Amino acid sequence: MAQWDGLLQGSADAGAGEAAVAAVSARGLSKRFGDLLAVRDVSFTVAPGEVFAFLGPNGAGKSTTINMLCTLLLPSGGAAAVAGFDVARQPAAVRRHIGLVFQDQTLDDQLTAEENLRFHAVLYHVPAERVAERIGRVLELVALGDRRRDLVSTFSGGMARRLEIARAMLHTPAVLFLDEPTVGLDPQTRALVWEDVLRMRDEEGVTIFLTTHYMDEAEYAQRIAIIDHGGIVALDGPDALKHSVGEDTVELATADDAVAERRLRAAGWQVRRGDGAVTVVTSDGEAQVARLIGVAALPVHGVHVHRPTLDDVFLHYTGRQIREEHGERQLSGRVRAFHARRR
Amino acid sequence: MTVPLRAGPALVADQSPSLGEELRTVGMVWERELIRFERTRTRILSSFIQPILFLFVLGYGMSTLTPTVNGFDFKKFVFPGIVAMTVVTTAIFSAISIVWDREFGFLREMLVAPVSRGALVVGKCLGGATIATVQGTIMLALAPLIGVRLTLPLVFAVIGCELLMALTLTAFGVAVASRIQRMEGFQVVMQLLLFPMLFLSGALFPLSGLPTWLTVITRVNPLTYAVDPLRHVIQDAQNLTPQAAARFPVGVSLFGTTLPIGAELGIVSALAVVFLALALTGFRRTG
Numbered sequence: 001m002a003q004w005d006g007l008l009q010g011s012a013d014a015g016a017g018e019a020a021v022a023a024v025s026a027r028g029l030s031k032r033f034g035d036l037l038a039v040r041d042v043s044f045t046v047a048p049g050e051v052f053a054f055l056g057p058n059g060a061g062k063s064t065t066i067n068m069l070c071t072l073l074l075p076s077g078g079a080a081a082v083a084g085f086d087v088a089r090q091p092a093a094v095r096r097h098i099g100l101v102f103q104d105q106t107l108d109d110q111l112t113a114e115e116n117l118r119f120h121a122v123l124y125h126v127p128a129e130r131v132a133e134r135i136g137r138v139l140e141l142v143a144l145g146d147r148r149r150d151l152v153s154t155f156s157g158g159m160a161r162r163l164e165i166a167r168a169m170l171h172t173p174a175v176l177f178l179d180e181p182t183v184g185l186d187p188q189t190r191a192l193v194w195e196d197v198l199r200m201r202d203e204e205g206v207t208i209f210l211t212t213h214y215m216d217e218a219e220y221a222q223r224i225a226i227i228d229h230g231g232i233v234a235l236d237g238p239d240a241l242k243h244s245v246g247e248d249t250v251e252l253a254t255a256d257d258a259v260a261e262r263r264l265r266a267a268g269w270q271v272r273r274g275d276g277a278v279t280v281v282t283s284d285g286e287a288q289v290a291r292l293i294g295v296a297a298l299p300v301h302g303v304h305v306h307r308p309t310l311d312d313v314f315l316h317y318t319g320r321q322i323r324e325e326h327g328e329r330q331l332s333g334r335v336r337a338f339h340a341r342r343r
Numbered sequence: 344m345t346v347p348l349r350a351g352p353a354l355v356a357d358q359s360p361s362l363g364e365e366l367r368t369v370g371m372v373w374e375r376e377l378i379r380f381e382r383t384r385t386r387i388l389s390s391f392i393q394p395i396l397f398l399f400v401l402g403y404g405m406s407t408l409t410p411t412v413n414g415f416d417f418k419k420f421v422f423p424g425i426v427a428m429t430v431v432t433t434a435i436f437s438a439i440s441i442v443w444d445r446e447f448g449f450l451r452e453m454l455v456a457p458v459s460r461g462a463l464v465v466g467k468c469l470g471g472a473t474i475a476t477v478q479g480t481i482m483l484a485l486a487p488l489i490g491v492r493l494t495l496p497l498v499f500a501v502i503g504c505e506l507l508m509a510l511t512l513t514a515f516g517v518a519v520a521s522r523i524q525r526m527e528g529f530q531v532v533m534q535l536l537l538f539p540m541l542f543l544s545g546a547l548f549p550l551s552g553l554p555t556w557l558t559v560i561t562r563v564n565p566l567t568y569a570v571d572p573l574r575h576v577i578q579d580a581q582n583l584t585p586q587a588a589a590r591f592p593v594g595v596s597l598f599g600t601t602l603p604i605g606a607e608l609g610i611v612s613a614l615a616v617v618f619l620a621l622a623l624t625g626f627r628r629t630g
């Protein structure tokens with residue numbers, strides 16, 4: 001009981017006495033499988049309440065890192081702490097303070113949604129008198145309250161995933177780990193899953209650590225670690241990452257591009273003459289549009305601001321595009337969903 | 344920026360689960376086994392088909408060959424063996440849910456939780472044992488058809504024997520299942536082990552006057568010591584005449600002496616402990 005109280009406080013003001021305590025921290029974390037160095041010398045910190053993403057292609061070492069942080073794999077080198085507990089020395093304490101959503105489904109689909117949650121509540125030592133209230137609360141957070149008495153075998157892939165997120169939050173963890181939570185789901189369902197994840201952060205104050213290989217999803221994170229071949233190649237907020245690979249470009253299609261180019265250059269802007277437009281390279285392009293039009297002082301019939309995307313960032317740091325893998329991964333997700341539903 | 348690695352909650356020791364938490368886990372794992380069992384009605388029904396076939400085909404078939412002695416016949420003799428067969432088969436196959444859980448991911452949900460593997464194994468074994476005991480006890484409903492008399496104390500004694508037998512066999516099943524990755528593997532191993540063990544356990548024939556090789560095999564077979572107590576308590580309540588008791592003997596003789604029922608139950612209990620330990624080590628290695 002005392003442990004549960006500590007746990008509740010732990011998640012609400014994790015280390016209130018020491019504001020510097022990270023929700024997750026890793027220093028020189030490594031994992032070797034035989035000859036393969038699956039994770040090499042990874043260091044990072046996640047602040048309480050942050051949404052932190054590991055972005056990388058299939059085989060980059062994302063799941064291996066998560067498994068070490070969740071005490072499912074012992075690190076080969078380095079150290080890590082979650083919610084203030086050392087993953088190697090205090091695995092039981094770590095497990096009490098984390099919620100887990102794995103890449104593959106781990107629900108019992110012969111049980112109802114509520115039964116799955118009740119089972120989890122016992123496994124994670126939620127006090128008996130709080131179980132009903134917590135089950136109602138998490139089901140409401142993922143909008144599955146009206147399906148609580150239905151067998152999970154009748155759930156769609158997206159509903160099952162959202163139920164898993166609800167279940168992982170049942171015991172008010174300090175950190176919620178999600179390994180590719182949206183893989184194999186259609187775009188609308190992915191958006192729903194993201195709403196659920198962010199709602200958990202806002203309403204339950206949980207820290208989110210997730211992995212993904214979808215570029216567009218990493219945008220939801222406050223900070224992104226790009227991981228490739230087991231190592232972090234870049235780590236920053238989405239905007240800063242985009243900045244780091246190049247500035248914004250603003251294309252202006254004007255009544256007289258030659259004049260516009262001359263005037264902008266004279267005003268000190270860095271300008272290129274494009275095909276039917278002048279292109280200005282600048283930081284924070286959107287904020288500069290009005291000023292640029294003012295300097296050009298010409299009728300403008302087209303404006304296009306281009307900011308480097310995470311695709312550009314990924315290409316810049318790894319020399320490859322992550323894109324190629326989408327088709328294959330989505331397919332394998334669907335095959336998995338099919339298998340899971342077959343029994 | 345420096346990273347405080349082990350600050351946080353003022354806690355030095357790891358938070359191992361308390362006894363109360365462990366017992367609650369055992370109860371929940373047990374309850375899940377029962378919920379799942381109750382939901383698979385076809386499995387419940389189909390698990391009765393085989394023993395009922397054995398009881399009527401074998402029972403009536405053999406009754407024509409073996410004479411009825413003062414009202415006691417082979418059907419009545421074989422009945423406890425068939426009840427045991429139901430319990431043993433259900434118990435062993437209830438362990439298959441571990442292989443299911445592994446294939447469908449739910450095992451992971453259990454293994455990563457902050458509970459001990461021991462609580463999971465004990466809950467699983469008690470769940471399987473309960474189901475097997477229920478199945479075996481339902482078989483008792485056929486007793487009037489066969490002409491076997493039941494009394495309330497007898498039913499309780501039977502349930503006690505069934506529970507011990509079921510727990511041992513479920514633990515055996517879990518010990519095997521926790522070391523097996525695929526469904527087909529479990530089925531093959533079990534068919535290879537289960538049926539020879541059942542047929543050579545004395546469930547279907549008396550254990551005295553056998554050829555030496557069969558005597559040796561039946562005495563080595565652990566199931567023998569689980570089946571005999573069940574037959575013992577049922578047959579004791581049927582008021583057999585001395586002639587009938589001589590024709591349909593109970594008891595296992597070992598090195599010239601007939602084992603008392605307490606010794607048999609002791610052997611089965613010891614086996615339960617051994618299999619539980621094996622189940623636990625199998626579960627500990629599972630990732």
Ligand SMILES: Nc1ncnc2c1ncn2[C@@H]1O[C@H](COP(=O)(O)OP(=O)(O)O)[C@@H](O)[C@H]1O
Nearest residue numbers: 033036038056057058059060061062063064065
């Ligand atoms: N248990 C294991 N044994 C051997 N190699 C492994 C094991 N788990 C993962 N790997 C390898 O480690 C690398 C990283 O895998 P993983 O962490 O699963 O990548 P991701 O989750 O980013 O797709 C891959 O090359 C994978 O084959």
Ligand SMILES: [Mg+2]
Nearest residue numbers: 062063103180
């Ligand atoms: Mg992975």
